[in-house]
Amino acid sequence: MLKKISTQQVQLGMFLQSMEGSWLSHPFWKTKFVIQDQADLTALLKSGVPAVWIDVSRGADLVADELAAPTLPMGLPAVPTLAQASQPIEAVVAYRSVKPPRVSxxxxxxxxxxxxxxxxxxxxxxxxxxxxxxxxxxxxxxxxxxxxxxxxxxxxxxxxxxxxxxxxxxxxxxxxxxxxxxxxxxxxxxxxxxxxxxxxxxxxxxxxxxxxxxxxxxxxxxxxxxxxxxxxxxxxxxxxxxxxxxxxxxxxxxxxxxxxxxxxxxxxxxxxxxxxxxxxxxxxxxxxxxxxxxxxxxxxxxxxxxxxxxxxxxxxxxxxxxxxxxxxxxxxxGIYPVGSLVKLESGRLAVVVDMNPQHLAAPVVRVFYSTRSKLPISVQTLDLSGPAAGDRIVGRESPQDWGFTHLDEIWRRA
Structure with missing residues (x-):
């Protein structure tokens, strides 16, 4: 099982699988070996390599107290407790990442x-x-x-x-x-x-x-x-x-x-x-x-x-x-994944540009065509989950039936 740990946590007896960061900062000409020499460990600790991957099936693991409350420099995430590490599906990457905030x-x-x-x-x-x-x-x-x-x-x-x-x-x-x-x-x-x-x-x-x-x-x-x-x-x-x-x-x-x-x-x-x-x-x-x-x-x-x-x-x-x-x-x-062509109650056609996890039937769409005039209209972005949208999806449409070949250009616009 592979684990990503801070370089400062590396100990003798660990099997070094790989190192992160620029290869120019790597202190060894090879990886994938057991660190048995104190000189090798010292060189690694001074190298500036921020983190390494170890294989605990082929070498030493972190001890229990380090698993419970490690100190990781440079904002690296902590590894899990022993209880967290013993999940039904064997973990390949045995550390818990800090989840980035959701963005648009x-x-x-x-x-x-x-x-x-x-x-x-x-x-x-x-x-x-x-x-x-x-x-x-x-x-x-x-x-x-x-x-x-x-x-x-x-x-x-x-x-x-x-x-x-x-x-x-x-x-x-x-x-x-x-x-x-x-x-x-x-x-x-x-x-x-x-x-x-x-x-x-x-x-x-x-x-x-x-x-x-x-x-x-x-x-x-x-x-x-x-x-x-x-x-x-x-x-x-x-x-x-x-x-x-x-x-x-x-x-x-x-x-x-x-x-x-x-x-x-x-x-x-x-x-x-x-x-x-x-x-x-x-x-x-x-x-x-x-x-x-x-x-x-x-x-x-x-x-x-x-x-x-x-x-x-x-x-x-x-x-x-x-x-x-x-x-x-x-x-x-989503019921309507990004890139889907949908028809709105107003008679307008729109392409889905983002989903609303709490409102799967009301994604964010980009309106661009009127089925009534059969002409393009000014592009407008609507969040159908909001009260100000004033419209809703009544069904999906086939881009081929309408001859639309440019939908990807519409939804990829920032």
Whole structure:
């Protein structure tokens, strides 16, 4: 199990997994070793490295009194008590983050955009190494998962919506980032703690790594797959599981989600046709998040479905998802997710630009078109949950039916 701790808490006998901060400040030419020499410990303490990751399954852990009331410099969050650390789902990142205050969609867009740009670079490089047969290094994923989790805490809609805007060329890579974000948000909605939410996020980021073992001509095929090609694609959970297991150091939860995210509650999924409670909570979560991002994204063989229509269709797929998990997921993304085209009682059309967690049927929208005049109107932002809005949603609309191709430009405006 991995833990992030302050550098000042490091002790002899701990297994150093990785170090945070600029690599120029790192005092060692290697990581992933047990700190046994006092000189190495002194060098680390004087290095200026703010925090490190230790693997307590391979070395010493913090003692009980330090777990109960640690002193962390530089504003780093405290690790949990022993009772908090012994949750049903084994925590990968065993520390509790200070939750950032929730901000508006517009206020989070700039930071979310930066996180997405870093994610694209890092995940593309990570998966490229996997395609070449190299081991997956989860150390590269942990800081990225933390950045994603912090953005989700500030405003989940911003990053989740941006992650949906992937091209068919970078779908495989950015799909993993999107599922990571969705898993973090869903975990929090289900009441899992911050450590478990990050564990879910890591599992989401690694869930489709088996796609890197698929032939590119099949993975990027624009048309329908033949039965033989589909059989090859269906092998990606097993191939991914084997790749992660061979890499070593990958949490059991990530292995499980990688192997079982295509299982269905009625037992008709693959690869093992697990049914109901045979499927772990994280794998059930992974199934919902994986499908939602897949159908709302443009892929080589299909155009994206609109977000609200996707939620509606998923609700009709009896037997595929855990009902309780799916209900929690809808609360996460909203009945009308960001980017949805809706019709208001006034006859105006609007695109959803933020959700109201306490009023899912009354999100923040941006009005831009009149169905009565059949003409664009001055863009206006309305919070439908407020008494001054004077309007309400009467239904969702299909952007294709109206010929709208610019909705993303409207909701992305700060």
């Amino acid at each position: 969609f517009g206020a989070e867009m700039e930071q979310a955009t930066q996180v997405m740009n870093r994610s694209r670079q890092q995940v593309t490089a990570l998966f490229a190494e996997a395609r070449m047969g190299k081991a997956i290094d989860t150390d590269q994923c942990l800081p990225l998962v933390e950045d994603i989790a912090n953005s989700i805490a500030r405003n989940p809609s911003a990053l989740i919506s941006l992650a949906r805007l992937k091209t068919k060329d970078d779908y495989t890579y950015m799909h993993s980032v999107a599922v990571c974000a969705l898993m973090v948000s869903l975990a929090r909605q289900l009441g899992l703690d911050d450590e478990q939410a990050r564990e879910a996020g890591l599992a989401g980021m690694l869930h489709d790594v088996g796609k890197m073992a698929m032939p590119l001509d099949i993975l990027n095929k624009a048309g329908a797959l033949t039965d033989a090609e589909f059989t090859v694609i269906r092998s990606h959970p097993v191939r991914g599981y084997q790749l992660l297991k061979d890499s070593g150091g990958v949490p059991a939860s990530a292995l499980d989600v990688c192997l079982h995210h295509h299982e269905k509650m009625d037992g008709t999924g693959y690869p093992e046709k697990l049914k109901g409670e045979q499927i772990s909570l994280l794998a059930r979560m992974g199934s919902v998040c994986d499908v939602y991002d897949a159908i709302t994204s443009t892929r080589p063989y299909k155009s994206a479905w609109d977000p609200a229509g996707s939620i509606q269709r998923m609700a009709q797929w009896t037997g595929q998802f855990d009902p309780a998990v799916f209900k929690a997921f809808v609360i996460c993304v």
